[in-house]
Amino acid sequence: MELFGQLATDGIKKQTLEVPEGCTAGEAAEKLNLDTNLVGLVTIDGVQLTMSARLTPGCRLCFFPPMSGG
């Protein structure tokens, strides 16, 4: 799991998260006390998904703040 931008508060940027089987990205965000209103992009293994997407063992989960390109 990795947090980007201003979501990476209190020094928590990258860590391995232990979650129950079938856990969703949204449930993982809750475990991190992440305000999901501040999340603009969720990716699992580099693919953009939603908070309801289920995690798989060993997957890479990333949360990004809202942002747009130039």
Place this chain on the structure above:
Amino acid sequence: MRLIRVNMQQGKALSEPVPPVYEKLGGRALIAKLLLEEIPPASDALGPNNKLIFCPGLLGGASVAAGGRLSVGGKSPLTGGVKEANAGGTAGDALGKLGIKAVVVENQPEAGRFYLLHIHGEIADLLPADDLRGFGTYAVSEKLQERFGKSSTIISIGQAGEQLLLGACIACTGEADQRSNLAARGGLGAVMGSKGLKAVVIEKPTGGGMQPANKELLRSTAQAFAQKLINDPKLGTQGTQHLYGTASIVGAVNEIGSLPTRNFSTGNFEGAGDLRGEHMRETILARGGKVGTRCMPGCTIACRNLYVDEKGKAIVGTLQYETISLMGSNLGLANLDDVALLNYMCNDFGLDTIETGAALGVLIEAGLASFGDAKGITALLRQVGEGTPLGKLIGSGAVTCGKVFGIRHVPAALGQAMPGYDPRSLKGNGVTYATSPQGADHTAGNAFGARAQVNPLATEGQKELSLKLQIIAAMLDSTGLCLFARPPVIAEPQLMANMINGIYGWNWTVEDLDHFYRDVLRNELEFNRRAGITQADYRIPEYMREEPLAPHQATFDIPDAVLDSVFDTL
């Protein structure tokens, strides 16, 4: 309002009333119409019959937050079609306040002579400028601000424009340390060089500025608009744009596998962590540089930075995403100091960092340097300023470099290099690159911001998305509004109608605006058609359809027939 026509052959600059056909146009809309009206589409872009146009958007000079972009246009020597490139800085606001609809530069002087155009109040003069020949844009702007006043806006070309290189751009000064705001794409710096015009000096307007038709409507709407920007989580003082600038997206674009890496050969860069906006911000602040600075007066977003070296000495203002990707990951460079230096050099020579980064990527594949070799890459780039034959090649863009060295992997569409999103992993951008009359231009319709609505890797929905985004881009480029400030006017189009009606009193509806934006694209497509650009030119390079891009092993698989139909509902 007035138009200034500059006849470089006669050495005269004259004011004239705005012709009725241009009255309700600004920025990219004005450029598109003027090209159709006045420039023979088949003309030589570096010849006497092309024209170079400087104009504010419709909001220019009206004190609307982030509404002061400068549009520069003409026939592009790079794409062979219409080109509008816009820049931040202080020029758009200054021209708007002076009541100047456009400056139109025509003909050519005696070969080898250079001039500067001096605009002060009601007067515009052409003055000799042979003494500025050979100087980069930083030196030119310093010298001219010493001569004409520190508050003057300076528009200039560097050595690249003087040499008529296809990757040459036009630089414009801005607020404080933001000395390099670039009208970058499409070789307009070469057009300026072909006109013998080294610089434009706009003395800071004094007096009341423009008189809006409905002062209260403008004031209240502009205030509401500015407040919406401040309240937007992306754009306010705690938003990613203010905190990290556009470098905020490096991590995300890398994560979704679209970051141009080693000449667009893969979509992930192992060194991306050291190029991310978060790391850039930490580095700048630790070294005593600046983040969250503005280039335009009154901008509430303030996404710029001043990147400094380990001793706190300024390297470049500003380091942003496109340069970080095309001159960083695309060249295998993972150190922002190296990228910042390359950025500074391009700004000084007056070179588009996207086009030049892509050209260097092609040349590295050709064996002229190695990916990741900052010294070798910097030495290559230095040759542009030195005017060597290889330097001229580097400054002529990715397609020319590919042709000369027989390299198939040239990431370009309509002759223009692709920006910092590989279209195989962000297919909406591929549709924009292929179909925009501007060529491969992310600001013509960037699908990255719409990734929640349309899956970047899917084929469905990309055509409709690109059309929608291209219409929005036409709005931004014609009003002079910075594209980062778009969310409120997309959510509430009436805001834009109110601001324009407040300034001009035209009583435009939202439907009138939509028609206005679509007309921009229609006019551009028509000019390109008359210039000889056909459907077969609006394409993604063949290799991107055949060679899968890691990590998703994606190819660009949107059929040509779909690309051909993007504008069916325009």
